Amino acid sequence: MKLGTRLIIFSSIFLLLLPWLAYQFVDKVEKSLLQAQEEAQSMTASAIAMVLNGYTGLFEMDEHALYVYPIRQSIDIDGYDEDWLELEQRYISLTTGHSSTADQSSIDHQQSSGSSLLLVNKGSYLYAYIRVKDDDIVYRHPRYRYLDSSDHVRLELLDEDGQRRRFILLGEAQGQVSVYEVEDDWRMWKSGQHVNAIYGVWQETGSGYDLELRLPLSWLSENRRLSFSVANVYGENERYLESVVSTHSPDSSALNPLLFQSKEISKVIKNLSGSDSSICVIDKYRRVRAVIGGHELDTSLCHATDRVNASLVSTALAGSGQVTRLEQGGEMLIVAAHPILDSDEVIGTVLVSKNSRQILSQQRETLRDIVVATLILFALVFFSLLSFSSWLAFRINRLKKQASALIDDSGRFTTDIELPDSSNRDEIGELSRSFASLLEKLNAYTRFLETVPRMLRHEILNPVNTISMSLQNERRVNNIETNENKANQVAENAVQQLQLIVSSLTEAANIDEVLAHDEVEDFDIAALLAEYVSSCRLNHPDTKFIYSGDKQGVHIKGNDLRLVQLLDKLKDNAIDFALPDSEVVFELSQHEDHELGQRDDSSVIIRVKNEGELIPQAVLDNLFRGMTSHRRAKSDTPHLGIGLYVAHQIARFHGGKLQITNRRDKQGVEVSLVLPRI
Amino acid sequence: MGQKINQTFKQPVRQVVAIVEDDIEQRSLYVTALQANDYDVIEFDDRQSAIDSFEESLPDLVILDIALGIDVGGGFEVCRYLQQRDVSLPVIFLTSRGDELDKIYGLQLGAWDYQTKPVSLDYLLVRIESFFNIKQLTQVRAELEDEAADDRLKTVGSLSINESSMQCYWEQHEIVLTPTEFSILMALVDKDEAVSIEELVRATRQGLVEDNTINTHILHIRKKFRKVDTDFQCIKTRYGFGYQWLCR
Numbered sequence: 001m002k003l004g005t006r007l008i009i010f011s012s013i014f015l016l017l018l019p020w021l022a023y024q025f026v027d028k029v030e031k032s033l034l035q036a037q038e039e040a041q042s043m044t045a046s047a048i049a050m051v052l053n054g055y056t057g058l059f060e061m062d063e064h065a066l067y068v069y070p071i072r073q074s075i076d077i078d079g080y081d082e083d084w085l086e087l088e089q090r091y092i093s094l095t096t097g098h099s100s101t102a103d104q105s106s107i108d109h110q111q112s113s114g115s116s117l118l119l120v121n122k123g124s125y126l127y128a129y130i131r132v133k134d135d136d137i138v139y140r141h142p143r144y145r146y147l148d149s150s151d152h153v154r155l156e157l158l159d160e161d162g163q164r165r166r167f168i169l170l171g172e173a174q175g176q177v178s179v180y181e182v183e184d185d186w187r188m189w190k191s192g193q194h195v196n197a198i199y200g201v202w203q204e205t206g207s208g209y210d211l212e213l214r215l216p217l218s219w220l221s222e223n224r225r226l227s228f229s230v231a232n233v234y235g236e237n238e239r240y241l242e243s244v245v246s247t248h249s250p251d252s253s254a255l256n257p258l259l260f261q262s263k264e265i266s267k268v269i270k271n272l273s274g275s276d277s278s279i280c281v282i283d284k285y286r287r288v289r290a291v292i293g294g295h296e297l298d299t300s301l302c303h304a305t306d307r308v309n310a311s312l313v314s315t316a317l318a319g320s321g322q323v324t325r326l327e328q329g330g331e332m333l334i335v336a337a338h339p340i341l342d343s344d345e346v347i348g349t350v351l352v353s354k355n356s357r358q359i360l361s362q363q364r365e366t367l368r369d370i371v372v373a374t375l376i377l378f379a380l381v382f383f384s385l386l387s388f389s390s391w392l393a394f395r396i397n398r399l400k401k402q403a404s405a406l407i408d409d410s411g412r413f414t415t416d417i418e419l420p421d422s423s424n425r426d427e428i429g430e431l432s433r434s435f436a437s438l439l440e441k442l443n444a445y446t447r448f449l450e451t452v453p454r455m456l457r458h459e460i461l462n463p464v465n466t467i468s469m470s471l472q473n474e475r476r477v478n479n480i481e482t483n484e485n486k487a488n489q490v491a492e493n494a495v496q497q498l499q500l501i502v503s504s505l506t507e508a509a510n511i512d513e514v515l516a517h518d519e520v521e522d523f524d525i526a527a528l529l530a531e532y533v534s535s536c537r538l539n540h541p542d543t544k545f546i547y548s549g550d551k552q553g554v555h556i557k558g559n560d561l562r563l564v565q566l567l568d569k570l571k572d573n574a575i576d577f578a579l580p581d582s583e584v585v586f587e588l589s590q591h592e593d594h595e596l597g598q599r600d601d602s603s604v605i606i607r608v609k610n611e612g613e614l615i616p617q618a619v620l621d622n623l624f625r626g627m628t629s630h631r632r633a634k635s636d637t638p639h640l641g642i643g644l645y646v647a648h649q650i651a652r653f654h655g656g657k658l659q660i661t662n663r664r665d666k667q668g669v670e671v672s673l674v675l676p677r678i
Numbered sequence: 679m680g681q682k683i684n685q686t687f688k689q690p691v692r693q694v695v696a697i698v699e700d701d702i703e704q705r706s707l708y709v710t711a712l713q714a715n716d717y718d719v720i721e722f723d724d725r726q727s728a729i730d731s732f733e734e735s736l737p738d739l740v741i742l743d744i745a746l747g748i749d750v751g752g753g754f755e756v757c758r759y760l761q762q763r764d765v766s767l768p769v770i771f772l773t774s775r776g777d778e779l780d781k782i783y784g785l786q787l788g789a790w791d792y793q794t795k796p797v798s799l800d801y802l803l804v805r806i807e808s809f810f811n812i813k814q815l816t817q818v819r820a821e822l823e824d825e826a827a828d829d830r831l832k833t834v835g836s837l838s839i840n841e842s843s844m845q846c847y848w849e850q851h852e853i854v855l856t857p858t859e860f861s862i863l864m865a866l867v868d869k870d871e872a873v874s875i876e877e878l879v880r881a882t883r884q885g886l887v888e889d890n891t892i893n894t895h896i897l898h899i900r901k902k903f904r905k906v907d908t909d910f911q912c913i914k915t916r917y918g919f920g921y922q923w924l925c926r
Contacts, residue, residue: 454775454777457774457775457776458745458774458775461774461794461795461796462701462704462774462795464795464796465704465774465795465796465797466701466703466704466707467796468795468796468797468798469704469707469708469711469796469797469799470707472711472798472799472800473707473710473711473799476711476714476799477714495796496796498796499795499796503776503794506776506777510777510778514778519897528917529917531916531917531918531919532917532918533918534918535916535917535918535919536918538919539918539919560915560917561890561893561915564917564918565890567917567918568918571918
């Protein structure tokens, strides 16, 4: 894995922790804010409850009071309940005559088994919706004189003058009902005049009938008392009153007081309301007595206390405050409840609800800011690290390339040692300086090794020259022929051999340097080889030279004279080691890949074959190292193996490869030179 | 040291050979051999003493070692000095420095021969004798040529050569060659067929010259021709044998 990639991965892991940590922090802050909000709401609820403690009179109400709900939309009197649906759960049973919302299941039971009533107030009218269960609806018939000889609804009220008045609502069919003011016995009308101020519509339902009606609030006395009763009649020819169910208890003829949301309570708590919180005041019968502020959702929550916060209200009505969080429509509400006390008796509860939207939106904004900041930071760090690591990698690569470029394939220094970043104070600068120092030492050693042959030559050749000339002078002074003095001749031969050794060593030591100065050009190796072999035949008439291959048209890139020098070495070797009267074969062919059996057009191969002594397989690989010779040549000259070393260097200079193998037919040795073709 | 060490005066007809060599033993061996062959010998062990003496009078031939003690290129400097004094003075380098670059440099300075140690005294004496002969012949010829210089102008194809003035022209452009290069070129154009390396070596009047030295001289000659004619292809390499002048 690359340095930069590692750095980025490691830093990314740590960077990714940032948003997580931020989330944890924001979560804690949110919890803390919500807790603070809960406490604040709890205190608000407590404060309102304390204030309302002083207004205990406002809660004093008959338990049989009929609660009149406020309603937003207008009501169309048509006998259908589509305008009343939002208060579907608020019907009270006429069986007992008073609301008993504490037991929800009992309401449902009574509704299903008897008649129920719902009262609302809109503007200057009081609206009532009465559902009656009746399997056999009996309408009024003119044959019967008494008004109570058909199914009907009774309305009793105290008028503005405090007089108790009775009205009967009945129908001859579905549709608008007839309303008459009647005597105490509900049988006879008082005036026979239809009461137009009370307007109602009768509609049959699957299980009985519904009656929707309205009456002006101005008809009611100041303390607003009324009661509804439903009378069921049966009989075909003779009609009998079967039952009467009423809003007031059967054993009492007292009318039910009407209970509206308290304007007085609203006035008291209005100033305590926060702008975005809603306050509900609920009496001990769970009737909402006041609603202040808040949004639509909160208002409906107040109205639906029994359904949504039943346990909360129950707890508060039991005497202890509580704060709870409610999920409503994807939003969270914090609702605090606190009981309102009169002495030790709980007379109601205050609900303060607030939407946590603000807190949550703050949290979301904070989180968003953190995420954006993290992303920007991440991008910045990523690009910084990327740039930094790229820069580091670039510097390291540059150092590597320049350090590698200083030394050629043979380990010689090609240029002066100048490495990048050597003046830099960081680790790479230090590395560069260490490299430079190491290379300097290596260079010094290499230069020493390179100068050794020259120094050696100079130091050896001068005494050798002295010996040689002394021998020659001695011979000349004594005027003797060379072959007459065996000792003198042996000494002179030794001197010549020393000269050859030194000369070979110098050539080998200098070959790379000399090659580096050679010019390279395209030339025809086939033509060169053909001509070279012809020249060999002239120069060495005792040896039989064979050439096989193209005579022209095979071009390579290199220095032709150096290749001739190489061929000279191979030719000399071949002649030296060839058996008498044997052939020395020069062969030019396209390179063949023996493993794949395919011809390789990108290179040419020159083979020089001679018949003679084989080379042990074990020493074949060391032949090009120099100073190694494994065959006894027939010539008198010393064999240091330096010729092959020089030939190898020339082959390498041409991008080629020199290889010596024993011939497959085991008759001699084959030298192959593979050269890249143009 | 640093002074003329020995000066031998014999008959006025005897040639004077100067030897500049820092190794006293080798120097004395040269002196012995040369004196035995009837040469007057003056010997020096460093550059300064040699030049001081040459300021007074020039010998007839100079043998130089290149490295003179710590003066590693002293021989070259003496040769340069001598060529400035007298371009026709034969100079022979006898040195242990056998690098090609040294040989080429020495020959380009105008030395007549460049022999590497160990020296064959027989060969050295023969060369010295032949150089004196050449020098003498050249002087005689120069006197004759002054009278009829134009007769010596040789033309081969687009090549014109004035042997006496050692001037060479290719397609009317003068090619400036060193004496060694001129000798090689002459050897090439004198023969219709290919000239072997050995023949070229002989033509340079130099002793133990290796193939590569001749190759380098040919390379320089080609470059000089190609400066005035980029398509110059007249010197053909005969691989394994020598070279041939093609443009006749």
